[in-house]
Amino acid sequence: MSIAALCSDRVLLNDWHVVADLTNLSAAEPFQTRLLGVDITIHCRGRYNKEVVRNDTGALVNSTKRYGFLWACLGTPERDIVFVPEAEEGDRYLVTGGSIAVKVSGLRAVENFLDMGHFPFVHTGWLGDEPHTEVAPYKVELTAADELVATECKFYQPVASPTAKEGFIVDYVYKVIRPYTVALYKSNPVHKARLDVITLFVQPVDEDNCVAHPFLCYLKDGVDQAGIRNFMQLIFAQDKPILENQVPRRLPLDPRAETPIRADAVAVLYRRWLRDKSVTYGAIPARM
Amino acid sequence: MLDLAKTRWHPIAAGYDLPLRHVFHGQLLGREFAVWRADDGYVNIWENRCLHRGVRLSIGINDGRELKCQYHGWRYSNRTAGCTYIPAHPADAPARTITNRTFAAVERYGLVWSAEEPQGEVPEIPGLAEGELLALRGIPVNAPADVVAARLKGYRFQPNAALDGKDAKVAVEASNDFTVALRAVEGGAATLAAFFVQPVDSNRSVIRGVLDGKVEGAARLAVLRHHNELLSALRVAVEAEAAHKPAPAPLEPVIERVSPELAEMPEETKHGRKATIRVQVARKWPAADGIAGFELRPIKGLLPTFQPGAHIDVHLPNGLIRQYSITNGPGESDSYVIGVKLERDSKGGSTCLHETVREGDVLAISEPRNNFPLRRDAVQTLFIAGGIGITPLLAMAQALKNQSLAHELHYFAQNEAQLAFPEKTSTLGASLKPHLGLSPDQTGAMLREILSGYGPDKHVYLCGPGPMLEAARHIAAEMGWPETAVHFEYFKNTNVIDDSTSFEVALARSCMTLTVPAGKTILEVMRDAGIDMPSSCEQGACGTCLATVIEGEPDHQDVYLNDAERKSGTKIMTCVSRAKSARLVLDL
Numbered sequence: 001m002s003i004a005a006l007c008s009d010r011v012l013l014n015d016w017h018v019v020a021d022l023t024n025l026s027a028a029e030p031f032q033t034r035l036l037g038v039d040i041t042i043h044c045r046g047r048y049n050k051e052v053v054r055n056d057t058g059a060l061v062n063s064t065k066r067y068g069f070l071w072a073c074l075g076t077p078e079r080d081i082v083f084v085p086e087a088e089e090g091d092r093y094l095v096t097g098g099s100i101a102v103k104v105s106g107l108r109a110v111e112n113f114l115d116m117g118h119f120p121f122v123h124t125g126w127l128g129d130e131p132h133t134e135v136a137p138y139k140v141e142l143t144a145a146d147e148l149v150a151t152e153c154k155f156y157q158p159v160a161s162p163t164a165k166e167g168f169i170v171d172y173v174y175k176v177i178r179p180y181t182v183a184l185y186k187s188n189p190v191h192k193a194r195l196d197v198i199t200l201f202v203q204p205v206d207e208d209n210c211v212a213h214p215f216l217c218y219l220k221d222g223v224d225q226a227g228i229r230n231f232m233q234l235i236f237a238q239d240k241p242i243l244e245n246q247v248p249r250r251l252p253l254d255p256r257a258e259t260p261i262r263a264d265a266v267a268v269l270y271r272r273w274l275r276d277k278s279v280t281y282g283a284i285p286a287r288m
Numbered sequence: 289m290l291d292l293a294k295t296r297w298h299p300i301a302a303g304y305d306l307p308l309r310h311v312f313h314g315q316l317l318g319r320e321f322a323v324w325r326a327d328d329g330y331v332n333i334w335e336n337r338c339l340h341r342g343v344r345l346s347i348g349i350n351d352g353r354e355l356k357c358q359y360h361g362w363r364y365s366n367r368t369a370g371c372t373y374i375p376a377h378p379a380d381a382p383a384r385t386i387t388n389r390t391f392a393a394v395e396r397y398g399l400v401w402s403a404e405e406p407q408g409e410v411p412e413i414p415g416l417a418e419g420e421l422l423a424l425r426g427i428p429v430n431a432p433a434d435v436v437a438a439r440l441k442g443y444r445f446q447p448n449a450a451l452d453g454k455d456a457k458v459a460v461e462a463s464n465d466f467t468v469a470l471r472a473v474e475g476g477a478a479t480l481a482a483f484f485v486q487p488v489d490s491n492r493s494v495i496r497g498v499l500d501g502k503v504e505g506a507a508r509l510a511v512l513r514h515h516n517e518l519l520s521a522l523r524v525a526v527e528a529e530a531a532h533k534p535a536p537a538p539l540e541p542v543i544e545r546v547s548p549e550l551a552e553m554p555e556e557t558k559h560g561r562k563a564t565i566r567v568q569v570a571r572k573w574p575a576a577d578g579i580a581g582f583e584l585r586p587i588k589g590l591l592p593t594f595q596p597g598a599h600i601d602v603h604l605p606n607g608l609i610r611q612y613s614i615t616n617g618p619g620e621s622d623s624y625v626i627g628v629k630l631e632r633d634s635k636g637g638s639t640c641l642h643e644t645v646r647e648g649d650v651l652a653i654s655e656p657r658n659n660f661p662l663r664r665d666a667v668q669t670l671f672i673a674g675g676i677g678i679t680p681l682l683a684m685a686q687a688l689k690n691q692s693l694a695h696e697l698h699y700f701a702q703n704e705a706q707l708a709f710p711e712k713t714s715t716l717g718a719s720l721k722p723h724l725g726l727s728p729d730q731t732g733a734m735l736r737e738i739l740s741g742y743g744p745d746k747h748v749y750l751c752g753p754g755p756m757l758e759a760a761r762h763i764a765a766e767m768g769w770p771e772t773a774v775h776f777e778y779f780k781n782t783n784v785i786d787d788s789t790s791f792e793v794a795l796a797r798s799c800m801t802l803t804v805p806a807g808k809t810i811l812e813v814m815r816d817a818g819i820d821m822p823s824s825c826e827q828g829a830c831g832t833c834l835a836t837v838i839e840g841e842p843d844h845q846d847v848y849l850n851d852a853e854r855k856s857g858t859k860i861m862t863c864v865s866r867a868k869s870a871r872l873v874l875d876l
C-alpha cells in the first residue's frame with residue numbers, strides 16, 4: 001500500500017469509525033484495512049473477540065462491535081458511537097448493506113448521499129427517471145444538536161424501494177450526523193406514517209479513498225433481507241463509477257471551486273459546516 | 289528538462305480518436321481534457337470537469353450537438369461550452385455565464401493539436417503534405433517526452449515501398465524537444481516520417497507518428513505493423529532507461545475557480561438594453577412567403593450560448609430596436625438564425641430588415657435572453673405556433689427532438705407557402721403538424737382538439753398573434769390546463785397603455801424612493817436614478833424587466849405575466865405597468 005497522509009483533525013481521530021462489516025471477518029485470516037491513513041490489521045481471537053492493531057507501531061487500537069460492524073478509534077474516544085434509535089425497534093430488519101470501496105474522499109461520498117438531483121441520471125429506472133428531473137425547494141437547518149437536517153425533500157421515483165410497484169413522489173429527510181456519517185429517512189410504502197432509515201457510515205480510508213458501510217433499518221412488512229441488501233448494492237454500484245470520476249477526489253471547501261444550484265442547498269451547508277468544524281481530512285480547505 | 293511552456297502546441301489526439309458521438313479523454317502536461325467532435329465537424333477541447341460537481345466530462349454523452357454530464361445531466365453547448373440546461377431546475381434558464389473552460393483546437397497532419405495558451409502556429413514539417421498522410425497508431429510511453437524525442441532521433445525504419453529491405457539510410461531532417469522528422473531511403477524508395485511526442489505528464493508521453501504518402505489496403509497494414517513493432521521496441525528501451533532515474537513528480541495543473549457570482553446560486557443576469565455583439569448577415573433568404581431568414585455570424589470570437597426560447601435585440605440601422613427569437617437547434621452555435629415577418633403596419637422595423645439590410649451588413653445585437661424557458665421534465669409537450677410565432681417554438685422542438693422527449697408542434701398558417709424554415713421543420717418528422725387555411729372558428733375547434741386530454745406533467749407552449757393566443761389560453765383553461773402548464777409569448781403588447789398616474793416607488797435593497805410622474809415609466813425613472821435594470825422590448829411583452837413587488841398594488845398593463853402571477857401581486861413588468869396604490873415597494 002502507498003504512503004497516505006495522516007490525519008490531524010481531532011474530531012476525526014477521537015471519533016469511532018466503522019472498519020469492517022462483521023460478516024466479512026474470518027477467524028482464519030487477519031483482515032487488512034486502513035483508517036485515516038493508518039494501515040491496521042483486524043485479528044479474530046476466538047468467536048467474539050476482535051483485536052485491531054496498527055501495522056506501523058504494533059499498538060492496539062480501541063475497538064468495539066455495534067450494529068453488525070466493527071468500530072475503531074485511533075485516538076481517545078470523546079463521544080459514543082452514533083445512536084440509531086430505529087435499530088431498537090423490533091419490527092425492523094437490521095441489514096448491513098455490504099461494504100463498498102470507492103476511490104474518492106468519503107466527504108464526496110456523503111455529499112453524493114445527500115443529493116437527489118442525480119437520481120434520474122445515475123439511478124435511472126430505480127430512484128429516478130428522465131424527464132422527471134426537478135428538485136423542488138426543500139428546507140435545510142442546523143439543529144441544536146449540531147446536526148444538519150434537510151426536510152420536505154420530495155422526488156419522483158419509479159422504484160423507490162424493494163416493495164414499490166409503480167412510480168410515485170417520495171418524501172425524504174436527510175440528516176448529517178457527523179462529518180463522515182449521514183442518514184436518510186424515507187416514507188415506507190406500506191406504513192405511510194413510518195420511515196425506513198438508511199444510515200451511511202463512511203470509513204475514511206485515507207484522503208482519497210473511502211469505504212461506504214450502509215446500515216439499513218427497514219420495516220419488515222413486505223420485504224426480505226436479501227432484497228433490501230441487493231437493492232442497496234445495486235444503488236451503490238451505480239454511484240461508484242461516477243464518484244470515482246470526480247476531480248479532484250477530495251471535497252473542495254472553497255465556495256468558488258464548483259458551481260452550486262438551489263438543489264444543492266444541503267451540500268452548500270454541509271461544506272460550510274465542515275469548514276466551521278475545521279475538518280480538513282478528505283477536503284481541500286477554502287482559500288482565504 | 290521537459291519544456292513545460294503552455295504556449296507550445298502539442299498533439300492531444302489523433303483524428304481517429306474522435307469517431308461519431310464519442311468523447312475522448314486527452315491529457316497534456318498533467319491537465320486533462322474532454323475532446324469531442326460535434327456533428328457539424330467542430331472539435332471541442334474542454335477542461336475535463338463539469339462545473340457543477342467536478343465530474344469528468346470525458347465520461348459524458350456527446351449527442352452530436354451538446355455534451356451532457358453523467359452526474360446531473362447538465363448540458364453544455366458545442367463550441368461555447370456554455371451550459372444550456374440544468375435538469376434539477378427545469379423552469380429556470382441557466383445563467384448564461386456558466387461556461388466551461390475551452391482550449392484551442394487545430395487539426396493538422398491527421399492529429400488534433402492544442403495548448404493552454406497557444407502562440408504561433410502548429411509545427412510545420414516541410415515535405416509533409418496535408419491529406420496525403422498515414423497516421424500511425426499512438427504509442428504510450430512511461431517516460432518524459434524529451435527523453436522519448438531524443439531516442440527517436442536514432443529510430444531506424446524502412447521506407448513504405450521497401451519494407452522487406454534491411455539497409456535503409458535514415459537521416460534526421462529536423463528535430464526539437466518534441467518533434468523528430470526522419471527520412472528513410474533505400475534504392476529508389478523514400479519515406480518521410482514525422483514523430484510528435486505528446487507530453488501527457490512529467491513522466492508519460494505518447495508517440496504520434498505520421499508518414500508522408502497514402503498507402504492503402506494490405507500494404508497499409510504492413511506499414512503499420514512495421515512501425516508498431518519498431519516503436520514498441522523503442523518504447524521498451526526508453527522505459528528501461530527512464531526506470532533508472534527517479535520519476536519526476538506528476539504535474540499539477542491549476543484548476544481555475546469559478547466566478548464569485550457562480551459560487552452563489554446564480555440569479556438572473558442584470559443588464560440594460562445593451563447591444564454588445566457585432567454580427568454580420570452571412571445569409572438572407574426567403575424563409576417563407578413574407579418571411580425573411582437571416583443568418584447572423586459573429587464578427588469575431590464566438591456567439592454567447594443560447595437556450596431554446598431565447599431572443600435577441602437587433603439594433604437596426606435606422607435606430608429601431610426589435611426582438612427576434614433564435615430558431616437554432618441545440619449545438620448550432622456558429623451563427624444565430626432569425627425569421628423576420630414583413631408587417632403590414634410596420635413602424636419601420638421589419639421593413640428595414642426586409643428592404644435595407646443585406647448580406648454582408650453588420651448589425652449590433654444584444655446577448656440572448658431567455659424569458660420563455662423550456663422545461664424538459666414533461667411527459668409530453670405541445671407547441672402551438674401561429675405564423676411567425678413558430679420561431680421560438682422551432683428552437684424548442686429541435687431541443688426536445690434531440691433528447692427524444694415526446695412533443696408535437698402544431699403550426700397554424702394560411703397556406704403551405706407561409707410555412708417558414710422548411711429545412712428545419714422537416715427534421716422534426718411526424719411531430720410537425722401543420723394546420724393550413726383555417727378560419728377563426730375552425731382554428732378554435734382545432735385548438736380544442738389539440739388541447740383535449742390534459743394530464744399531469746404535460747405542458748403547452750404558445751406563440752402567435754394576440755387573438756389566437758387569447759383563444760388558446762382560454763381553451764386551455766376550459767379544458768383543465770392549470771396556468772403553470774401553459775406557457776406563452778406574445779410578439780407585442782397591443783394593450784393601450786395608460787401612463788397618466790403618478791406614484792412613489794421604494795427600492796428596498798437600494799434604499800431609495802423615487803417618484804414616477806405621469807408620462808414616464810418605472811424603468812425610465814429607475815434608469816435616471818442610475819439603477820441598472822435589464823430590458824428588451826420595453827412594451828411589456830418579453831419579460832426581461834421583471835421586478836418583485838414586496839408591498840403595494842401593481843397596475844398590470846403587460847402581456848407577459850399569467851393571471852395567477854398578476855393576482856398574486858408579487859411581480860411587475862417595470863417598462864409598462866404602474867401602481868394602483870400610492871406606493872410600491874420593489875425588491876431591487
Ligand code: FES
Nearest residue numbers: 338340341357360
Ligand atoms: S457534476 Fe456534472 S451535472 Fe452535476
Ligand SMILES: [Fe+2]
Nearest residue numbers: 112118122239
Ligand atoms: Fe446515488
